[in-house]
Amino acid sequence: MEGNVTNLSDPDLRVPTGVEGFDELCGxxxxxxxxxxxxxxxxxxKTIFTLQFLYNGITKYGENGIFVATEERPEQIRENALMFGWDFKKLEDEGRLAIIDAASTKIGIPSQEKYVDVRPFDMRSMMDQIIMIQEEIDAKRAVIDSTTSIGFYLQDPAKIRVELLKLSTTLEILGLTSLMTSEIVDDDHPSRFGVENFVTEGTIALYYKRMENVRVRSMEIYKMRGSDHSKKIHPYDITGDGIVVHPHEEVYQVF
Ligand SMILES: Nc1ncnc2c1ncn2[C@@H]1O[C@H](COP(=O)(O)OP(=O)(O)O)[C@@H](O)[C@H]1O
Ligand SMILES: [Mg+2]
Known part of the structure; x- marks a missing residue:
């Protein structure tokens, strides 16, 4: 049976983010x-990290992507991306990227988008759209930004856990390497509802902490199954080209 078991140390199974300094932290x-x-x-x-993951995926590694926008409207996502020189509109026109507008309906405004989630929140309809688009553009990467708004809609942690598990399993079956974001209120807990980190294979925590009179950005690979990853807290910057991690530096005093 050995041949059927995935060898996680196989370098061909790695999906690089292309985020400078990040990939070397996790094999x-x-x-x-x-x-x-x-x-x-x-x-x-969080959002910038996911945009960079998709943009690099498409432009550097030939892996098309899907972005599910539950908080910002697609127009804002395109504007944010363009600030870093990432032309999402062009990639969408070329059929390499799709953005699902799951934000407009939620706040009750009309959407001119090609892909719109029609109900305020319905996991089945969201998954159906992802399944359809994955086939349409042969996507290999997906982003759900964020699970927090999904969680607020479902409310009950047990329900959130089941629904997110269905979502992550569906993404896996579709052959999508995916990122889900979670907006936390303090850095002591890795997820908002205490369950999101249980349905994912790994958690990357991004910190934005005050140290004396400056704020310092740092990140930590909190958990990553099947990977020999850095256990340290590494500083990073958001530059005009996006996120740049400093893998050989450490932040000692985060809290
Ligand atoms: N061009 C830029 N250069 C440097 N920092 C930027 C730039 N654009 C945005 N930022 C920083 O990124 C932050 C927003 O990042 P974002 O990914 O939207 O956060 P999150 O999704 O975690 O709420 C802003 O608060 C700002 O400090
Ligand atoms: Mg965000």
């Missing part, structure tokens, strides 16, 4: 088809 990147949680307080850089 070359994420594991193919698995789902990871990116957690952090508001403004920590």
């Amino acid at each position: 070359g990147g994420f594991i193919k088809d698995r789902t990871y949680l990116i957690s952090g307080t508001s403004g920590a850089g």
Whole structure:
């Protein structure tokens, strides 16, 4: 049976983020088809990290992507991305990227988008859209930004856990390496509802902490199954080209 068991140390199974300094912290990147949680307080850089993961995936590694936007409208996502020189509109026109508008309906405004989630929140309809688009553009990467709004809709942690598990399993079966974001209120807990980190293969925590009179950005690979990963807290910057991690530096005093 050995031949049927996935060898997680196989470098071909690694999905690089292309985020400068990040992949070397975790053996070359994420594991193919698995789902990871990116957690952090508001403004920590979660959305930027996921945009960079998709943009690099498409432009550097030939892996098309799907972005599910539950908090910002697709127009805002495109504007944010363009600030870093990432032309999402062009990639969408080329059929390499799809953005699902899961934000407009939620706040009750009309959407002109090609892909719109029609109900405020319905996991089945969201998954159906992802399944359809995955086939349409042959996507290999996906982002759900964020699980927090899904959680607020479902409320009950047990329900959130089951629904997110269905989602991450579906993404895995579709052959999508995925990131889900979780917006936390303080850095002591890796997820908002205490369950998101249980349905994912790994958690990356982004910190944006005050140290004396400056704020310092740092990240930690909190958990990553099947990977020999750094256990340290590494500083990173958000530059005009996106996130840059400093893998050989450490932040000692985070809390
Ligand atoms: N061009 C830029 N250069 C440097 N920092 C930026 C730039 N654009 C945004 N930022 C920083 O990124 C933060 C937002 O990151 P974002 O990924 O949207 O956060 P989150 O999704 O975790 O709430 C902003 O608060 C700002 O500090
Ligand atoms: Mg965000």
